[in-house]
Amino acid sequence: RAITLRRNGGVPLAANIYHIPAAGAADYAAVELATLILSDTPSGRLYKALVEKKLASAVFGFAQAQYDPGIALFGAQLNDDADMDAVQKVINDTLENVARHPFTEAELKRAQTNWINSWRLDYADPEKLGVSLTEAIAAGDWRLYFKARDLVRDAKLADVQQAAERYMLRANRT
Numbered sequence: 001r002a003i004t005l006r007r008n009g010g011v012p013l014a015a016n017i018y019h020i021p022a023a024g025a026a027d028y029a030a031v032e033l034a035t036l037i038l039s040d041t042p043s044g045r046l047y048k049a050l051v052e053k054k055l056a057s058a059v060f061g062f063a064q065a066q067y068d069p070g071i072a073l074f075g076a077q078l079n080d081d082a083d084m085d086a087v088q089k090v091i092n093d094t095l096e097n098v099a100r101h102p103f104t105e106a107e108l109k110r111a112q113t114n115w116i117n118s119w120r121l122d123y124a125d126p127e128k129l130g131v132s133l134t135e136a137i138a139a140g141d142w143r144l145y146f147k148a149r150d151l152v153r154d155a156k157l158a159d160v161q162q163a164a165e166r167y168m169l170r171a172n173r174t
Contacts, residue, residue: 003174014056014087015075016095017174020167023065023139029151030163035063035072036111037103037160038095038168043110045101049094050076055087065139065148072167096173098164108157115152 020031039061041047050056056076064070074095078087122128136145 012078012080012082012084013075014078014084014091015073016091018072018074018095018167018169018172019174020063020070020072022067022069023136023144023148024067024141025069027159027163027166028063028065029148030155030159031072031167032063032065032148033108033111033115033152033155033160034098034103034164034168035061035074036115037107038098038164039074040111040114043107045094046074046076046091049090050087055082055090065135065144067138067140092170092173095168096170098161098168103157103161103164105157108155108160111160112152112155116149119149119152 021028036044038045039047039059041059042051044059044061046059046061050059056078058077059075060077061072061074063072074091076087076091078084122132133142133145136142136148
């Protein structure tokens with residue numbers, strides 16, 4: 001499905017949404033790491049393909065941890081004069097051609113380090129810890145908060161690659 005909304009004012013935005021597994025699924029952590037590899041600023045693939053080439057001013061991406069299967073959202077903030085079709089093609093090619101351009105061990109290690117560091121900061125802050133545990137409960141079980149940490153820490157490159165190839169597909173995109 002494709003949706004185009006045009007209106008005056010605001011900031012132009014191009015985005016893709018992919019259907020992903022529930023937070024309790026075995027490959028959810030791999031999908032989350034793939035999302036980080038693809039969308040991180042400034043080392044992610046979308047950043048390099050769009051921002052460094054002046055096609056966009058910023059990029060973002062995240063996977064939603066939910067009880068039911070959820071979404072991974074990727075997007076780019078564009079300049080007013082940007083060619084929307086060209087930017088959308090670059091987004092699609094970057095996200096959906098991971099099989100032809102496999103992830104590297106360095107990309108995985110960077111994503112794992114960023115994710116674990118963020119988890120540690122949340123764990124050290126009582127307010128953030130409470131919110132994180134509540135989100136884990138909403139996703140199915142408070143223990144998912146700790147399970148996610150372990151799965152991210154122990155993730156293998158092949159698993160992250162397979163998850164990206166399984167979910168970042170044109171047929172799975174909105």
